[in-house]
Amino acid sequence: MRQLRKNMFAYETLPQECKDCIDENGAGGEQYSHPFNLKDYNEATGVMRAQPSQVYLFTGNRCNLACETCDSTFSDKHTEVFPERVIPVEGELLDPMAIARKFSPKQWVVYGGEPFIYENIYELTLMLLQKPGIVSFLTNGMYNVKTHPVFQDMILPNHKKFSVCFSVDGDAALNEKIRIGASTKRILANAKICAEKGVTTDIHYTHSSLNSHGFVDFCKMLLDEGMYDYPFSINTCPVEFPEAFSPKGLPNEEKRRVIEQVSDFMKEDIPEDMLVASRNIISSLQYRQVGDIL
Ligand SMILES: C[S@@+](CC[C@H](N)C(=O)[O-])C[C@H]1O[C@@H](n2cnc3c(N)ncnc32)[C@H](O)[C@@H]1O
Ligand code: SF4
Structure with a gap:
């Protein structure tokens, strides 16, 4: 097993396409992984001495x-809205503060549930502010950045240290249909303030069977709302689980229709990040699984 692990760290078990991606030579994709230095791996004990580059x-x-x-x-809100989907959970939350104390990665990713309603979010953010590494939040954006103490005291004044990724899954009508309880107007207003203050700001579109058809309208909303007057970018990723919501499960005819619609949109004069996101939408519909690409 240790030999296998060593091979994995040396990428010897990976297909060339994956190696290329890790080395950032892939087809323009984002780099999600980081090479390990084999010197940090103790084969006799199986211990990896290096700090992880990212901690979630x-x-x-x-x-x-x-x-x-x-x-x-x-989530507790799901308990109210979708009682039939609730999975019973036992035991205590692994304390994120205790985990944060142990590491010094290049990047922290704080997520939930909703991180900004976590009871110790102020203390956690303060601790991360005092440690090295940039701090990225994934959030539903349903608060007021102008009054939220974490934004006012830490994120906005230390904009180089933080990035905030707001989730929006369609134009206002579709987003609010999928993200029950959301106000698109409020989320975009918060994203504008963050971007304006120099915080690295993303809008994230979770691509599912429910919003595949709505990607172009989502982009048009961002253009109409003047989001591109601010330094922000969009990104997407497809749902894999629950499988019922995976865009891969859409009927072929629907996939073809969306691919055509997005391809036509890409011929328009649109921002670079929108072009990349459009390509991502198309590729999530074209391939059933990673193995099909290789
Ligand atoms: C689980 S949420 C947690 C952070 C925050 N509550 C939010 O909504 O951004 C993190 C991201 O996962 C996305 N997401 C939701 N359901 C998903 C699924 N089934 N598969 C992949 N991503 C999903 C959300 O849209 C969001 O962008
Ligand atoms: S995806 Fe929606 S329900 Fe899930 S944690 Fe984020 S805001 Fe809450």
């Missing part, structure tokens, strides 16, 4: 929204 801090399942596709189906 889960702030628990509490959330003020109940999004249709959410894989955190045990």
Whole structure:
């Protein structure tokens, strides 16, 4: 097993396409992985001495929204809206503060549930502010950045240290249908303030069977709302689980229709990040699984 692990760290078990991606030579994709230095691996003990480059801090399942596709189906809001989907959870949350104390990665990713309703979010953010590494939040954006103490005291004044990724899954009508309880207007207003203050700001479109057809309208909304007057970018990723919400499960005819619609949109004069996101939407519909690409 240790030899296998060593091979994995040396990428010897990976197909060339994956190696290319890790080395950032892939087809323009984002780099999600980082090479390990084999010198840090002790084959005799199986211990990897290096710090992880990224640490994800889960702030628990509490959330003020109940999004249709959410894989955190045990969130308390889901309990109200989708009681039939609730998964019983036992035991205590692994304390994200205790985990944060142990590491010094290049990047922290704080997510939940909704991180900004986590009871210790102020203390956690303060601790991360005092440690090295940039801090990225994934959030539903349902608060007021102008009054939220974490934004006012830490994120906005230290904009180089933080990035905030707001989730929006369609134009206002579709987003609010999927992300039950959301206000698109409020989320975009918050994203504008963050971007204006120099915080690295993303809008994230979770591509599912429920919004495949709505990607172009989502882009048009961002253009109409003047989001591109601010330095922000969009990104997308497809739902894999629950499978019922995966765009891969759409009928071929629907996939073809969306691919055509998005391809036509790409011929228009649109921003570079929108072009990349459009390509991502198309590729999630073209391939059933990673193995098909290789
Ligand atoms: C689980 S949420 C947690 C952070 C925050 N509550 C939010 O909505 O951004 C993180 C991201 O996962 C996305 N997401 C929701 N359901 C998903 C699923 N089934 N598969 C993949 N991503 C999903 C959300 O849209 C969001 O962008
Ligand atoms: S806001 Fe985030 S955590 Fe909450 S239900 Fe939606 S996707 Fe899930």
